[in-house]
Amino acid sequence: MKRTLMKIDAILWDYDGTLVNSIPKNIITKQILSVVTPRLTGENLPYHLKSEKSYHIANHQSKNWQDLYVNYYGMTESEMLKAGTLWTEYQLKNSTPVELFSKIEQTINQIHIPQGICSQNSSENINWVLEKNNLIHKFNSIIGYDDIPNNAQKPSPYGGLKCLEQLFETILNKTILYIGDHEGDVKFARNIEKELCENSKVISIIVKYSGADTKPWAYKPDFEIETPTDLFEIINKNR
Numbered sequence: 001m002k003r004t005l006m007k008i009d010a011i012l013w014d015y016d017g018t019l020v021n022s023i024p025k026n027i028i029t030k031q032i033l034s035v036v037t038p039r040l041t042g043e044n045l046p047y048h049l050k051s052e053k054s055y056h057i058a059n060h061q062s063k064n065w066q067d068l069y070v071n072y073y074g075m076t077e078s079e080m081l082k083a084g085t086l087w088t089e090y091q092l093k094n095s096t097p098v099e100l101f102s103k104i105e106q107t108i109n110q111i112h113i114p115q116g117i118c119s120q121n122s123s124e125n126i127n128w129v130l131e132k133n134n135l136i137h138k139f140n141s142i143i144g145y146d147d148i149p150n151n152a153q154k155p156s157p158y159g160g161l162k163c164l165e166q167l168f169e170t171i172l173n174k175t176i177l178y179i180g181d182h183e184g185d186v187k188f189a190r191n192i193e194k195e196l197c198e199n200s201k202v203i204s205i206i207v208k209y210s211g212a213d214t215k216p217w218a219y220k221p222d223f224e225i226e227t228p229t230d231l232f233e234i235i236n237k238n239r
Contacts, residue, residue, distance in 0.1 A: 014180035015119035141166035155187035
């Protein structure tokens with residue numbers, strides 16, 4: 001059952017799997033393992049890092065990057081935290097191209113309300129990719145995993161609230177779209193809404209173009225879209 005929407009005040013985006021296909025580059029995790037956990041390299045490389053397909057499965061099943069590293073790669077908590085500190089450095093050093101999904105550039109440029117990004121990637125890395133694609137001016141706030149405490153990663157609402165505080169003088173009485181590709185993104189949207197007053201809404205939209213399958217999810221989105229431009233149908237109904 002779809003919610004009745006009000007005028008939309010802002011759009012918040014996830015990054016990996018939503019704006020960009022970053023799987024080829026994100027498998028640099030293998031390089032980080034060689035530094036932090038040599039025991040998980042070579043023949044002992046975690047199954048979910050052996051191919052893009054297996055990485056994609058684990059990424060959608062895990063609740064956040066910390067869960068991915070500990071419960072899918074087999075790191076200890078301390079190893080996971082150390083690996084997290086290396087993420088930005090290795091992302092920026094790696095030359096593997098990160099491509100925007102088809103029609104993302106077109107969609108972003110046609111939106112004329114505030115936009116932000118709430119991601120588990122590095123904000124520095126996200127900024128670099130957006131600048132390269134001449135889209136940085138379209139985003140008023142970018143919150144990455146390194147901008148929030150380790151105990152407040154998605155689906156905790158902390159990053160979403162911080163993003164909204166950078167978009168508005170007051171975050172009360174707003175209708176927000178949050179767009180992602182993961183069940184954790186639906187939880188994230190619900191948790192943000194819980195923290196806002198009763199006159200605020202956070203509408204969850206899941207993109208299908210990067211492979212998300214919502215059928216087994218316990219948390220269901222309000223809308224699902226097959227292509228980025230499908231977003232305009234939702235926006236145009238609520239002007």
